[in-house]
Amino acid sequence: MARQNYYEGLSADYSRPGLVEKDHQVKLIQRSEEIGNLQEAELPAIGPDYTLEQIEAENREFWPTHCEALRQGRGDLLTKEYRPDLVYHCQDGPYHGIKEQAQREKHWWAIIAQPGVTMCWPIVQFWGEFTHFEWICFDDETHEQIAKGSVCWVRRGHRGGCYYKSEQLTFTRDVFASDDLLKLILTNA
Incomplete structure (x- = not known):
């Protein structure tokens, strides 16, 4: 099978650090806020009006x-x-609803988004409402692997949001975030 660039046709490439300009990062955060507000109360049906x-x-x-x-x-x-x-x-789950997984996932987010660590997604594949991706985090100074995982999302576009997620996570340096790291992630929550 031929090798491919998984980011071809996407607005930004997150397969490794340093590929997204600062001004584009700002636009992506603005768009994330907009998309988050498009989710409807009921999961929209797939059909001729939403293919x-x-x-x-x-x-x-x-x-x-x-x-x-x-x-x-x-x-x-x-x-x-x-x-x-x-x-x-996931290995700590299953979780049902966003409140049930929040206590655990905040540690994961804090570890993978901590200062001095960069998360990359070398593989992302799409098929209808399915998105498969693999991710890895590196320490920016030591280049050691912090964590990695493989994920499948079922996301019904902007109107539906993600309603199913399956993930295998491996943390190689930290498992629980320190209080300082938790404060960083929770100030943005």
Whole structure:
């Protein structure tokens, strides 16, 4: 199979550090805030008025905004990506609803978004409402791996948000965030 650039056609490339200009980062955060406000109370039906093609296009637009929100530790924006009735399968779960996983996930966000660490997503693939991605975090100074994972989201575009997430996470340096790191992520929540 031919090698490919997974970010071809997307508005920004998060496959490694340093590829997104500061002014574009600001625009992506603004768009993340806008997208977070488009989620409807009821999960919209897939049909002629909201097709899988439209949903996939919206998921492709959304992807760089998610990456930037995570790099900036914007817990407020990350929480808005989920539906209130989220189902989240991972080794610590399963979790049902965004309140149930919040206590655990805030530690993960704090560790992967801490100062001096950069998260990258070398692989992202889209198919309708499905997004598969792999991520890895590196210490900017020592270049050691901090954490990595493989994720599948089921996201019904901007109108629906993420209603199912399955993730395998491996933390290699820290498992729980320090109080100082938690304060950084929670000030943005």
